[in-house]
Amino acid sequence: MSETKKSDAAVPAQAPAPAEEREVLLKVEGLQKHFPIRKGVLQRQVGAVKAVDGIDFEVRKGETLGVVGESGCGKSTMGRVITRLQDPTGGSIHFEGKDITRLNTAGMRPLRRDIQMIFQDPYGSLNPRHTIGSIVSAPFRLQGVEPQGGVKKEVQRLLELVGLSPEHYNRYPHEFSGGQRQRIGIARALALKPKLVVADEPVSALDVSIQAQVVNLMDDLQEELGLTYVIIAHDLSVVRHVSDRIAVMYLGKIVELADRTSLYEAPMHPYTKALMSAVPVPDPKRRGAKSERILLRGDVPSPIAPPPGCRFHTRCWKATEVCRTVEPPLLELRPGQRVACHHPENFEDQQPQDTVLLTAAKEAAELVADEVLAESAQTSAAVAAEVLPQTGKVTKDASKEPAAEAPETDAEGSETDAEASVDAPAEGDEK
Numbered sequence: 112m113s114e115t116k117k118s119d120a121a122v123p124a125q126a127p128a129p130a131e132e133r134e135v136l137l138k139v140e141g142l143q144k145h146f147p148i149r150k151g152v153l154q155r156q157v158g159a160v161k162a163v164d165g166i167d168f169e170v171r172k173g174e175t176l177g178v179v180g181e182s183g184c185g186k187s188t189m190g191r192v193i194t195r196l197q198d199p200t201g202g203s204i205h206f207e208g209k210d211i212t213r214l215n216t217a218g219m220r221p222l223r224r225d226i227q228m229i230f231q232d233p234y235g236s237l238n239p240r241h242t243i244g245s246i247v248s249a250p251f252r253l254q255g256v257e258p259q260g261g262v263k264k265e266v267q268r269l270l271e272l273v274g275l276s277p278e279h280y281n282r283y284p285h286e287f288s289g290g291q292r293q294r295i296g297i298a299r300a301l302a303l304k305p306k307l308v309v310a311d312e313p314v315s316a317l318d319v320s321i322q323a324q325v326v327n328l329m330d331d332l333q334e335e336l337g338l339t340y341v342i343i344a345h346d347l348s349v350v351r352h353v354s355d356r357i358a359v360m361y362l363g364k365i366v367e368l369a370d371r372t373s374l375y376e377a378p379m380h381p382y383t384k385a386l387m388s389a390v391p392v393p394d395p396k397r398r399g400a401k402s403e404r405i406l407l408r409g410d411v412p413s414p415i416a417p418p419p420g421c422r423f424h425t426r427c428w429k430a431t432e433v434c435r436t437v438e439p440p441l442l443e444l445r446p447g448q449r450v451a452c453h454h455p456e457n458f459e460d461q462q463p464q465d466t467v468l469l470t471a472a473k474e475a476a477e478l479v480a481d482e483v484l485a486e487s488a489q490t491s492a493a494v495a496a497e498v499l500p501q502t503g504k505v506t507k508d509a510s511k512e513p514a515a516e517a518p519e520t521d522a523e524g525s526e527t528d529a530e531a532s533v534d535a536p537a538e539g540d541e542k
Contacts, residue, residue, distance in 0.1 A: 133171035136207060136339050137193065137307060142166050143201035144185075144192050148415065161414045162188040164363035165202070167441065170307070175333070175340040177354030177371070179347060179386065181411055185363040186343045187231060190309045193341070194228045195219050206307070224254055227300040231311040231343075233292035237284040243270070243295055244280040250302045269298040274324060290317040294325065301332060309341045314349060326353055347390045351375055356447075359383045362422040363414055365441060369448035379444060379455040381427050408475055421453065428475035429454040431465040 145159040162185040170176050178186050191197045193204055195211060204212045211222060227250075230236035237246055247266045251258060258265035267277035273294040284292055293316045300308055313329070314322040326349065332338055344350050350357060350371075357374050359367040359382065367380040378384045385405040407426045412418050420438050424430035433453050441451040444458055453462040468476065 133173060135169050136172045137170040137341075138205040139169070139193060139202065140167050140205075141202035142189070142192060142199055142204065144188050144197065145200045158415055161363050161417060163192060163199075164414075164417070166360075166363075166365045168358055168365065168368060170339055170341060172306075172339055173333070173337055174355040175342060175353055177350035177357040178341065178343045178360060179345070179350055179357060180360035182345075183411060183414070184360045185414070186360055187311050189360070190228065190311050190341065190343050194226050194309050195222075196228065224250075224256075224303045225306040227303070227305040227308050229293075229296050229300045229308065229310040229313045231315070233289050233296055233316050234284075236296050237292055239284050242281050242283055243287075246284075246295065247299045247302060250299065254303060256303065265302075266298075269302060270295075272301075273298045273328060274321070290321055293317060297325065297329075301336075304336050305338070307339045307341070309343070311343045312345070313342065315345065322349065329353070347386065359386065362411060362417055364422060364451065366423065366451045367449065368441070369445075369450075373445065373448045377457045379448060379450040379458055380423075380452045381429055381454075381456060382423050384456050405479055408471075408478060421451070424469065425471055426475065428468075428472050428479050430469045430472040431462065431467055432469070433462045433465045435469065 142163055143161075143165055144163040145161050147156045148158040148160065149155060150157050164185075166189065168176070178189070180186055188197070192199050195204070195214065199212060202212070203210060206222065206226065211219065214222075241249075244263065244266050247269055248262045250256070251262050251265070263280065267280055270279055271277055275291060275294055275298070279287075284295070287295065293313065297313065300310075310329075314325050317325060329338075329340065330353065333340065340353070342350065342353055354371050356368065356370050358365050359374075359380065361382050367374065367378065367383045369379075374383065375387060378387050385407050388405045409426050412422065412425060418425050418435075420436050421427070421430070421434040422438075424434035427434065431454065437453070439451045439453050439461075441449050443449045444455060450458075453465070454460055
């Protein structure tokens with residue numbers, strides 16, 4: 112995907128008003144959302160799914176906060192809670208200095224003009240019995256707003272703004288593709304010109320070429336209307352281009368919060384480093400010479416019974432006893448970069464007295480070492496493959512190890528190549 116206008120104009124846009132001087136629009140403190148688990152005839156609660164379990168962050172006016180993490184870490188639930196589509200279990204939510212944590216439906220109605228959400232599922236978020244004109248014009252009817260020129264003219268303008276034809280006004284959702292339905296949802300969310308838009312996977316259902324158009328559209332609307340975005344996404348490349356700051360979530364917690372430059376160039380949490388290593392590099396010259404790829408062992412623990420201490424310690428290659436017993440606080444270790452880790456990357460150790468790795472950490476450390484070794488062998492093989500056809504000579508090592516040729520690059524990711532390359536050193540040792 113091509114770079115968006117935000118990345119090209121990042122410095123000029125931020126120069127007039129630094130992020131630290133902007134007014135705080137949304138402030139979240141200790142936010143929790145637990146879903147009860149009930150069993151038996153009396154439906155007694157026997158547990159709870161801790162989807163969001165105590166997170167703190169601020170969003171300033173005019174900025175874009177990106178939220179990333181594995182599936183099931185609580186990103187979408189967090190978005191629904193801060194827009195008050197779901198009631199929080201604990202914590203507080205302040206919008207423009209006003210506490211909206213416990214407001215009822217009537218109390219939230221005036222704020223719906225200022226807080227909107229773009230839903231992840233473009234199929235379930237549109238009523239199949241209503242026309243597109245009726246769906247996009249619903250915010251005007253519910254809020255009693257009469258736009259200049261009439262509702263129909265404004266709806267057609269919004270449809271054209273998101274790349275649809277004004278002639279689609281009388282069509283039904285089943286007549287559109289998934290990407291077109293997502294754009295209809297974007298038009299509906301922007302109808303009342305809100306101050307805060309929570310976008311849950313806004314471009315995941317779109318083609319790559321359309322993704323850039325929609326992202327540029329949202330950027331233009333942000334500059335024109337002064338919008339503030341909280342964008343939830345899995346595509347780390349999209350998040351990097353559209354976000355000013357990025358929050359990394361793991362199992363209901365924020366483990367790192369920093370501006371995009373600091374996060375991508377020097378991630379400090381091991382989980383963030385593992386995520387960054389999974390980002391493919393779209394450079395044909397680097398084929399066969401991939402950067403460090405970290406494969407996390409095991410599955411994400413259940414949010415019903417999260418592990419004690421640091422929740423990432425069951426998969427972390429730096430975990431020690433303090434990680435298993437003490438939950439690390441989210442501290443600002445560098446200006447603008449907050450991290451929740453006892454042994455952060457690219458920074459001095461917060462627990463230097465605790466050096467004994469856990470059993471799971473030793474196995475993960477061996478895995479990381481194998482990955483680095485395999486990538487080194489793969490790089491050497493790729494270089495040899497380019498040199499040999501030119502010289503016409505075959506080295507002694509190459510004749511002994513014909514299987515050391517560079518494997519083909521998987522277009523969908525590097526995990527398959529990495530797993531295949533781990534076995535290469537072992538076969539060489541046996542010979």
